[in-house]
Amino acid sequence: METANIISQLHIGSALLALLLAAFVLIVPKGTPFHKRLGYAFASTLLIVNVSAGFMYNLTGRFNLLHVFVMISMGSLLYGMIPAIRRKPANWLRRHISGMTGAALGVWAAGLAELTIRVLPGFMNPSQIIGIAAGIGVVFFFLIGFLIGRFMKTLPENP
Known part of the structure; x- marks a missing residue:
């Protein structure tokens, strides 16, 4: 089996698991052992999704706008996980909520973008597809901001 095919299969499998885990992490009561x-399962899976996506160039044959979203996803994941693990700085919980909400909803945005990449090639050229995928990313960016704002309002001023 060729390397590109193995990477694609790893990416798709871990992405499907990340989509499912993201939904559950956002729904279950926060702070519980569950x-x-x-x-941690979501973060590990998303790490695999992002690393594998970094090696995928089959749409354009080179680095493109979708790879920028991979870097944003990794940044969001690290911004949310590192403070939660270290329990530092003082506002670690706010950072965790911001980063992980972005990571969880970002994986759903990426899923919708991926769907456009899989469905639209017969109808549009790569530039148009990337434009639609980027548009989906922008919509989710604002949705993420809205939800982070709602989650933050439930926190005490200095947790």
Whole structure:
């Protein structure tokens, strides 16, 4: 089996698992041992998704705008996980909520973008497909901001 095919299969399998785990992590009560176990599973799976996506160039044959979203996803994941693991700085919980909400909803945005990449090639050229996928990313960016704002309002001022 060729390397590109193995990477694609790893990416798709881990992405499907990340989609499922992201939904559960956002739904279950926060701070519980179950939430933490799900969170670590989600973070590990998303790490695999992002690393494998970094090696995928089959749409354009080179680095493109979708790879920028991979870097944003990794940044969001690290921004959310590192403070939660270290329990530092003082506002670690706010950072965790921001980063992980972005990571969880970001994986759903990526899933919809991926769907456009799989469905639209027969109808559009790669530039148009990337434009649609980027548009989906922008919509989710604002949705993520809205939800982070809602989650933050439930926190005490200095947790």
